[in-house]
Amino acid sequence: MDIKLKIWRQEGPKSEGSFVDYNLTGVSKDMSFLEMLDFLNKKLIENGDDPVVFEHDCREGICGSCALFINGRPHGPDDLVTTCELRMTKFNDGDTIVIEPWRAKSFPVIKDLVADRHAFDKIMEAGGFISVNTGSAPEANSIPVPREKADEAFDAAVCIGCGACVAACKNSSAMLFVAAKVSHLALLPQGRAESGKRARAMLAKMDELGFGSCTNTGACEAECPKGISLAHIARLNREFLKEGFRS
Amino acid sequence: MSKLEAKIPGGPLADKWSNHKNSVRLVNPANKAKLDIIMVGTGLAGASAAATLAELGYNVKAFCFQDSPRRAHSVAAQGGINAAKNYKNDGDSVFRLFNDIIKGGDYRSREANVYRAAEVSNQTIDQMVAAGVPFAREYSGYLDNRSFGGVQVSRTFYARGQTGQQCLLGAYSGMIRQMAKGKVTMYSRRDMLDLVVVDGRARGIITRNLVTGEIERHSAHAVVLASGGYGTIYYLSTLAVGSNATAAWTAHKKGAFFSNPSFVQIHPTSLPQLNDYQAKLTLMSESLRNDGRIWVPKAKGDKRHPSQIPEEERDYYLERRYPAFGNLVPRDVASRAAKERCDAGYGVGDTGLSVYLDFSRAIEKQGKKAIEAKYGNLFEMYEKITGTNPYNEPMRIYPAGHYTMGGLWVDYNLMTTIPGLFAIGESNFSDHGANRLGAGSLMQCSGDGYFILPVTIGDYLADEIRTPRIPTDLPEFEAAEKEAIDRLHSLLAINGKQTVTSFHKRLGRIMWDQCGMVRNEESLKKALGMIEELKEEFWKDVRIPGTAGELNQELEKAVKVADFFELGRLMCQDGLDRKESCGAHFREESQTPEGEAQRIDSEYSYVATWEYNGEGKDHKLHKEELKFENARIQQRSYK
Ligand SMILES: Cc1cc2nc3c(=O)[nH]c(=O)nc-3n(C[C@H](O)[C@H](O)[C@H](O)COP(=O)(O)OP(=O)(O)OC[C@H]3O[C@@H](n4cnc5c(N)ncnc54)[C@H](O)[C@@H]3O)c2cc1C
Ligand code: SF4
Ligand code: FES
Numbered sequence A: 001m002d003i004k005l006k007i008w009r010q011e012g013p014k015s016e017g018s019f020v021d022y023n024l025t026g027v028s029k030d031m032s033f034l035e036m037l038d039f040l041n042k043k044l045i046e047n048g049d050d051p052v053v054f055e056h057d058c059r060e061g062i063c064g065s066c067a068l069f070i071n072g073r074p075h076g077p078d079d080l081v082t083t084c085e086l087r088m089t090k091f092n093d094g095d096t097i098v099i100e101p102w103r104a105k106s107f108p109v110i111k112d113l114v115a116d117r118h119a120f121d122k123i124m125e126a127g128g129f130i131s132v133n134t135g136s137a138p139e140a141n142s143i144p145v146p147r148e149k150a151d152e153a154f155d156a157a158v159c160i161g162c163g164a165c166v167a168a169c170k171n172s173s174a175m176l177f178v179a180a181k182v183s184h185l186a187l188l189p190q191g192r193a194e195s196g197k198r199a200r201a202m203l204a205k206m207d208e209l210g211f212g213s214c215t216n217t218g219a220c221e222a223e224c225p226k227g228i229s230l231a232h233i234a235r236l237n238r239e240f241l242k243e244g245f246r247s
Numbered sequence B: 001m002s003k004l005e006a007k008i009p010g011g012p013l014a015d016k017w018s019n020h021k022n023s024v025r026l027v028n029p030a031n032k033a034k035l036d037i038i039m040v041g042t043g044l045a046g047a048s049a050a051a052t053l054a055e056l057g058y059n060v061k062a063f064c065f066q067d068s069p070r071r072a073h074s075v076a077a078q079g080g081i082n083a084a085k086n087y088k089n090d091g092d093s094v095f096r097l098f099n100d101i102i103k104g105g106d107y108r109s110r111e112a113n114v115y116r117a118a119e120v121s122n123q124t125i126d127q128m129v130a131a132g133v134p135f136a137r138e139y140s141g142y143l144d145n146r147s148f149g150g151v152q153v154s155r156t157f158y159a160r161g162q163t164g165q166q167c168l169l170g171a172y173s174g175m176i177r178q179m180a181k182g183k184v185t186m187y188s189r190r191d192m193l194d195l196v197v198v199d200g201r202a203r204g205i206i207t208r209n210l211v212t213g214e215i216e217r218h219s220a221h222a223v224v225l226a227s228g229g230y231g232t233i234y235y236l237s238t239l240a241v242g243s244n245a246t247a248a249w250t251a252h253k254k255g256a257f258f259s260n261p262s263f264v265q266i267h268p269t270s271l272p273q274l275n276d277y278q279a280k281l282t283l284m285s286e287s288l289r290n291d292g293r294i295w296v297p298k299a300k301g302d303k304r305h306p307s308q309i310p311e312e313e314r315d316y317y318l319e320r321r322y323p324a325f326g327n328l329v330p331r332d333v334a335s336r337a338a339k340e341r342c343d344a345g346y347g348v349g350d351t352g353l354s355v356y357l358d359f360s361r362a363i364e365k366q367g368k369k370a371i372e373a374k375y376g377n378l379f380e381m382y383e384k385i386t387g388t389n390p391y392n393e394p395m396r397i398y399p400a401g402h403y404t405m406g407g408l409w410v411d412y413n414l415m416t417t418i419p420g421l422f423a424i425g426e427s428n429f430s431d432h433g434a435n436r437l438g439a440g441s442l443m444q445c446s447g448d449g450y451f452i453l454p455v456t457i458g459d460y461l462a463d464e465i466r467t468p469r470i471p472t473d474l475p476e477f478e479a480a481e482k483e484a485i486d487r488l489h490s491l492l493a494i495n496g497k498q499t500v501t502s503f504h505k506r507l508g509r510i511m512w513d514q515c516g517m518v519r520n521e522e523s524l525k526k527a528l529g530m531i532e533e534l535k536e537e538f539w540k541d542v543r544i545p546g547t548a549g550e551l552n553q554e555l556e557k558a559v560k561v562a563d564f565f566e567l568g569r570l571m572c573q574d575g576l577d578r579k580e581s582c583g584a585h586f587r588e589e590s591q592t593p594e595g596e597a598q599r600i601d602s603e604y605s606y607v608a609t610w611e612y613n614g615e616g617k618d619h620k621l622h623k624e625e626l627k628f629e630n631a632r633i634q635q636r637s638y639k
Helices: A033-046 A118-127 A147-157 A164-168 A177-186 A195-208 A218-221 A231-246 B012-022 B044-056 B094-104 B111-130 B161-178 B244-253 B286-290 B317-321 B331-343 B361-366 B368-386 B440-461 B475-494 B500-514 B521-541 B553-577
Strands: A003-009 A020-025 A096-100 A109-111 B038-042 B059-063 B185-187 B190-198 B199-209 B215-219 B222-225 B263-270 B293-297 B355-356 B395-406 B421-423 B606-611 B620-625
Touching: A020 A033, A033 B199, A033 B500, A096 B190, A109 A218, A109 A231, A118 A177, A118 B161, A147 B161, A164 A218, A164 B199, A164 B331, A177 A195, A177 A218, A177 A231, A231 B199, A231 B215, A231 B368, B012 B111, B038 B044, B038 B185, B038 B199, B038 B215, B038 B606, B044 B059, B044 B161, B044 B185, B094 B111, B094 B620, B111 B440, B161 B185, B185 B368, B190 B244, B190 B475, B190 B553, B199 B222, B199 B475, B215 B475, B222 B440, B244 B553, B286 B368, B293 B317, B293 B331, B317 B331, B317 B606, B331 B355, B331 B395, B361 B553, B421 B440, B421 B606, B475 B553, B521 B553, B553 B606
Parallel strands: A003 A096, B038 B059, B038 B222, B059 B185, B222 B421
Antiparallel strands: A003 A020, B190 B199, B199 B215, B263 B395, B293 B355, B355 B395, B606 B620
């Protein structure tokens, strides 16, 4: 099939970017979306042009590297997939596809379709861990964890740190990302002790880094490729409040 | 004195590690704070090591090429992590785990290292659970285990199909905690381009900042490589596409010996290739083999839909050939058996290069719900990619390059032949011999990182407490930096016509056909010639747009592919030297009458360890003889 691409091109962090149009012929339905971009890049390079820069690594939906805003949606028109899992079967001959990087103040664009998501590591540094030194752990089965709790913790722990939630949010809030971590650790007995402190520290860091606040529109949940639920935001708020009463 | 002194401590096997821990020198906390360690790679091995070393008080500088350490390839591991907890009371023990790894590796690994890896596995699980890794649990609230990949006990801990992600995030969380404390400094989006050796000791690295293109010098009292495996040499593999050999290879060129490079595991259950544009092959966890049955039609070239092929016309070839283990034979055996059937014309799908993995009987017996609970996400993933629903129709699978047992040679202390340079995780050769058992890599990576390296590196650093911070203006840094810059410039100057990827694909094809699941003298010699020709063409005709002073993904790829040519050549040389079959290394000349791998212990019971001899020259072989005093040596048999 033949498609039209409108791709955000930006030379560097300080340059102004703009959309550039490409007509791409000979796209096959059994390509993945990123293979389609590989195909475009091959043509660009062979024509002496600069290829489009985009991030990717695992190409199976688990590393969180890929991050494209496609036709107005983070990770494109399919639900519960990352950009690398998106397939060209979702598009038709003659389609125009608009591709941009994440847009958020806290995720500045580095080049073309690559945004800097370093701020997520900074939020994690603020408290996204259990303070246990190597060697001091008790025997693994000494603390049973009710299966439902463990399952719920797991549901939150699957966040891949892609940033789609931020890109989807009109306030560019990182609330779902923070909630996923706080909830994962709060649900486990191992993580309870620091839970309130963790919630406060991560939220404070999120504010400090310029992410917006949450107004409960739910756009994040709708676009999260891993199906992280808004219920975790509710738990984050409870953990936050508990700590408030304590301090 | 041979350089290959493994430094295995004395005493009975089960006491070696304790004895060693009791005898290594310690560094006091005040001195630790004066010592710097470079950690190249933040996968499970690097992140767990960085966290632990920083907790001990060392200053760690950690490097990765991704934007965040949380994205290292370890994140993609699916099936699980082994430990000898014996929670199922099914007779498991440290010795049994040790024995299984040695046997699975076809007696080509070092007993003492393997025993230690098994020994620390239990503590690793404790550590991970304490760090919040949400492993699967039973209704009782206790940890669940499953049997995985070619063993007869249930010792695999798992977190649905995302064990690697959860283990890595656990290690990452330990590491960021130390970043917050300023004990780990993270340099992400960096490629290591060279190792700096000063007076015979590893003292630093040269990196390229992938955003600005800046070439940087970093120094330390010791350097650790945790840079993962090089299975991407096949172009199509189950690895993350950025995985590469460059860090290990540059260290090799600076004097670190490289062992068993041709030992590559080809995983039996990957999705088959769908088209020519494909950038990677997706692994379907081998846990699927616990309930899935593998078959091809009994009739050659039978193109009927699988549902039209009656039971008696199906060849469950693994169950037929290996009645004792059936579909659970080790990976190398399962992969070769699939290739054998497809090469003989029984393969299915358009290309004939795939076999069925069928769940109909499991669904019938256990119910769809039970199967969904175990494999739901894998089934979904399969359907997303292929458009067919594995609840109704068998999956199609084919082998793919997956894991490199070969890697940098290390002694018992995980130190390479360059003093002060250590290698951990998949980047070293140490524990898996000629074939790795499922769920054994996460076990080794985390054991190396959390419990082994932090002890052994101390013994080396005990001599370094009087060495001041290493300045980066030494001539050795200057020379290494210049070399790195020159190489980038010569790549950019080629200005030819073909893309880096097109060369990588062609190299991958050569390696897959001639030095893949089966090899023989002729194929390996042929590959040597083909690689040389392709390499020449690459250096004349590759096209890398842009400059070195910017984010330039084509340049990044070119550096890696240029190294793959050299490594590919060594893999073939290694394969030629080893005229026996063992584990994943199947030399057609050396097989039993039934077509199984034939080991030749009298001649090849050694670790083939290669010394770099300069550009374009043949490597020099050193042999580390392997002694088996504890494992029960057998010809592997899964019949
Ligand atoms: C699809 C898949 C599934 C798997 N499933 C399992 C499983 O279920 N159980 C199991 O035990 N094993 C499994 N494995 C194997 C296992 O995941 C890997 O062997 C293991 O994770 C390797 O970890 P590592 O820490 O050694 O390296 P990696 O996780 O590969 O990390 C390498 C690190 O080095 C860095 N790096 C590399 N090169 C450079 C460079 N030049 N400059 C700077 N930094 C560099 C990277 O940025 C990264 O941080 C699987 C492998 C694959 C491919
Ligand atoms: S919460 Fe979802 S959208 Fe946000 S970073 Fe995690 S996986 Fe991505
Ligand atoms: S490339 Fe890893 S999630 Fe898409």
